[in-house]
Amino acid sequence: MSSHHKTLLPAAVAAGAQASTLGVMGGGQLGRMFVHAAQRLGYFTAVLDPDVASPAGLVSHVHVQTDYLDEQGLAQMLQRCAAITTEFENVPAGALYTLGAHLPAAPGAEAVAVCQDRAREKRHFEQCGVPCAPHALIETPEQLAGVDAALLPGILKTARLGYDGKGQRRVATRAELALAWDELKRAPCVLERLLPLAFEISVILARNADGELVSLPVQQNLHRDGILAVTQVPAPNVPAGLSAAARDAAGRIAEGLGYVGVLCVEFFVLQDGTLVVNEMAPRPHNSGHYSIDACDVSQFELQVRCMTGLPLVAPRLHSPAVMLNLLGDLWFDADGRERTPDWAAVLALPGAHLHLYGKSSAQRGRKMGHLTLTADTPEAARATALRAAERLGLPAF
Incomplete structure (x- = not known):
């Protein structure tokens, strides 16, 4: 772990590209937003992903286009990178074990392996004293x-x-x-x-190699067909005590793993107000995308800071926000014909921040982008988000 304690400085003041190149396993939208955050801070980036048109690979300095377990691809990442992270939990843990043996890895392979197995994950929750279903x-x-x-x-x-x-x-x-x-x-x-759910929330935290821990505000989430549809921050139905309990539970889960990096922990709030942990993701999370536009430090910048040993600071929510997930269904009309959503109508709304992920084709259920609506008050953000949903043909919430 000692290698984590060395601060990896950005390219502008580092000696050579390798000393300031951050690697990410996976080339989807989470990797793309990580690459943007790393580049804004002056780092070079390298993405390993088999897809020639991967969203992160298209914007990175280097795209290593191989399978995740390809020996030559992993050797390239070892040669080029000073530290490594992952953008989705299904990257083979074996690849992270290989890289983590030589480079600081945030998160480490063992933590990812626990997240990849629901049975191990639930055992870990119980060992940390956090109730699950x-x-x-x-x-x-x-x-x-x-x-x-x-x-x-x-x-x-x-x-x-x-x-x-x-x-x-x-x-x-x-x-x-x-x-x-x-x-x-x-x-x-x-x-x-099956439990009597009232609603769902998530906690996104960042923990460094020294055990320092910060978190985003608690997010309240609405899912449709198992996919996140809407995130609201501040969480409208979460009293301070419940918010503190969720953050404390997420912190215990991270500490029990010796976790380094950004971690999302999802919870159910039951109808009697009880908090039950659902699952965790060893990476930034869809429910934290609003942080790019509504916080002074985004979840992706926290990911960079964890990897590089830069100071962790508690993110500040400067604007209440609602995030709408944009799935590929929006690119088809009622008859199934392809169309382009009316972005002009959406961008005419105050506080609208549109993020499209650069994916080559739209498919139903595929995450194509997100829209964050920020405002001076939670009520105003929600009202604008409802107008945006109506203009896009999304259901109200």
Whole structure:
């Protein structure tokens, strides 16, 4: 860990490009926004992603276009970079173990490996004293047959490689559970009891190698079909005590992992006001995108600071904000014909900040961009966001 303590200075004052090149595994929109933040601070960047048109690769100084486990690609990253991070949790942990053996990695491979496995993740939550939904691991027909009836109705989730609602099935009976497990090809799964949710929140924190920790304001999130649709900050239904409890729980989870980097922890708030942890992501998160426009330090700048040993400062929310996720569905009319959304109508609204990710084609359910609406008050931000949603044909919230 000692290598983390060396401050990696930007290109303007560093001796040569390698000493100030930051590498990111993955070339999606999170990587793109990380690259922008790193470049703004004067760093060179290198992206490893197999897609020739990856959003991050298109804007980075260097794009290493190989598979994540390709030996030559990893060797290039080792040669070029002074530190490494990841932009999505499904980068093979093996690649991060290889890189982390020689470079400061934020987050480290072990923390990412825990986040990649729902069963390990839930064990970690419990070890940190943070309650999660009652659940059971299902890896064998015997475990399926022995499931406690109290876990139904529930949600069956694949233990690995699930995100944005993928690899999940709602089940109400044992027969539905058996069918769902077959549909998921009998992969190792976790069955979670359905809980009486009031709403969902998230905490995004940054922790450095010295154990210093800062966090963004608590975000309140609305999901549709398992994909984040709306984030509101300040969280409208979260009293100060609940906000403090969520930040404390997220901090314990990070400390228990020895985590270095940006971490998102998602929580359910139940109808009785109880807080239950859902899952975590070892990277910046969709629910923190508003921080680019509404905070004086964004989640992506925090990611750069964690990697480089630059000072961590607590982000300040200077403008209440609402973020709307822009999915590929907006690029199709009611008859399925392709169209361009009416950006002029949206950008005519006060406090509208449009971020499009440079993806080559629109697909339904694919994250194409986000729109952040900032204002002087939470009420004004929400009112403008509702107008933006109406102009784009998005449902109200």
